[in-house]
Amino acid sequence: MQARSSTHHYFSGVLSSLYRAFDAVATWVTQLSWWKFFLFAALTLIAGAILQEELFSNGEVEIAAAERAARKDAVSIVIDDSGIRFNPRNKPKPGNPDGPAVVSPPLPTVPPSVPATTPDLALPKGAQPGSDSVHIELPPQIAEELSVAIEGAVDDAAEAKVSRYHKQASTWFNSFVLLLVLALFGIKALMGGKKRAEQQTRSANAAAERESMQRQLSEAKMQMMQAQVEPHFLFNTLASVEHLIETNPPRASAMQRSLIQYLRAVLPQMRDNNLVTNLGREVDMVTAYLDLLKMRMEERLTVDMRIPDGLRSAAFPPMMLQSMVENAIKHGLECKPEGGTLKIVADVADHKLRVTVTDDGVGFGVVPSTGTGLGLPTIRERLRLLHGEAGQLHIAANSPTGVIAMVEVPYQVSR
Incomplete structure (x- = not known):
């Protein structure tokens, strides 16, 4: 039983090795383009012809000599003037x-x-x-002619035998090379579709895995960026509430109610960690934020918001509109003594949703930035991760003063 089991395992291993070798050859052949395959076949035939010439042509003389030597070693026939000696x-x-x-x-x-x-x-x-x-005993002339005739017959027989051997071996070798090329051609023609389908399936699975890992990485990165979008004004607002409690309690109470309204709008959004929300939710959150700012800046801030009701359901990245508004207030309007106007407009053009935030503040580079510098770079990176080249942030100077910031994303209805 042990000997039978060992034999079975041996043959199983041999068959497994043969199958792996055949599969490797089939995979290699099917991966070649047709012109490369025909070039390989032509080179194989040329190499086979060269080997055939080297292996089966140069040894004819040596083999004939060996045949004659073997005959002489077996029997001695001497023909001289006295006759034939056997x-x-x-x-x-x-x-x-x-x-x-x-x-x-x-x-x-x-x-x-x-x-x-x-x-x-x-x-x-x-x-x-x-x-x-x-x-x-034979006459000398007859003995000489007979000797020449016998040697010629022996040489002809040896050369004929060598020629037959050479022709047969050469035919077998040539047939082997041709069968090898035909077998490879058959493998490529018959198994090419199957191997290509398997290769495409493996490539698609690998691409899907890479895409899934890239998406997970992008989502984690976006959530980290989103966590960095903090309401910087919150501490200033709390300080303002504390100051108004002592100087103007009714106004402090109103600011406190606005702060509570804003936190009710923003906290669920930050807690959900959604990658995409709708424009209406973002507008409500920004409206509560601007109400707080109006209480701080009073008549120095004017808001012009034009958001069609039909676009409130459009998909839009969370906390992005507030980042744009915060950037406009902090770097454009708040540092301007007389204040100014903030305009928020949404529209659709070429199947893309465009949300534009415009201010008439001090403009680019008038007041040195004291922040972290994460606002605009974070917006661009989030747009790239979400929409690739379809998501864009455009920044331009407003006339006569101020900045125009526009976010452009594919128009989709949020679920």
Whole structure:
């Protein structure tokens, strides 16, 4: 049982290795383009022809010489002026049965109808009774011609045998090369579609895994960025409430109610960590934020908001509109003594939602920034992660003063 199990495992391993080798060859062949395959086939045939010439052409003379030497080692036939001498070589000695067995040409025998006492027919002339050597006397001219004829016949026979061997071996080698090329052609033609489909499936699965990991990484990165979008005005607002409690309690109470309204709008948004919300929710949150700012800036701040009701359901990144408004207030209007106007407009053009925040504040670079510098770079990075090239942030100077910031995203209805 153990021997049978070992044999089974051995053959299973051999078959498994053959299958892996065949699959590797099939995969390699099917991955080649057709012109590369035909180039490979042509080079293989050329290499096969060169090997065929080297292996089966140069050894003909050596093989013929070996054939002749083998014949001479077996039997010695000497033709000279005195006639023909026939003497077997390598004859085993008496008592040595293991010596090489050489079959000598049979000597002429006496026909049954002829008396054995006839000397001319009992033994050839020159043969010794009881001896294997034979000497047949011939005229010198006939002996020379016979010698030449026999050597030519032996050489022709050896060369014919070598030629047959060469032709057969060359045919087998050429057939093997052709069958190999045809087999590879069949594999490519018959299994090319299957292997390409398997390769495409593997590539698609790998791409899906990479995309899933990239999306998870992008979502984690966006959530981290979103967590950095803090209401910087909150501490200033609380300080203002504390100051108004002492100087103007009714106004402090109104500011406190606005702060509570704003926190009710913003905290669920920050708690959900959604990657996309709707424009209406963002507008409500910004409205509460601007109400607080109006209580701080009073008549120095004017708000012009134009958001069509039909666009309130449009998808829009969370906390992005507030970041744009905060940037306009902090770097444009709040540092301007007389204040100014903040305009928020939303529209759709070329299947894209455009939300524009315009201020007539001090403009670019008038007041040095004291913040973290994360506002606009964060917006651009979030847009890239969410929409790729379809999400854009455009910044331009307003006339006569101020800044125009516009976010452009694909128009979609939020679920």
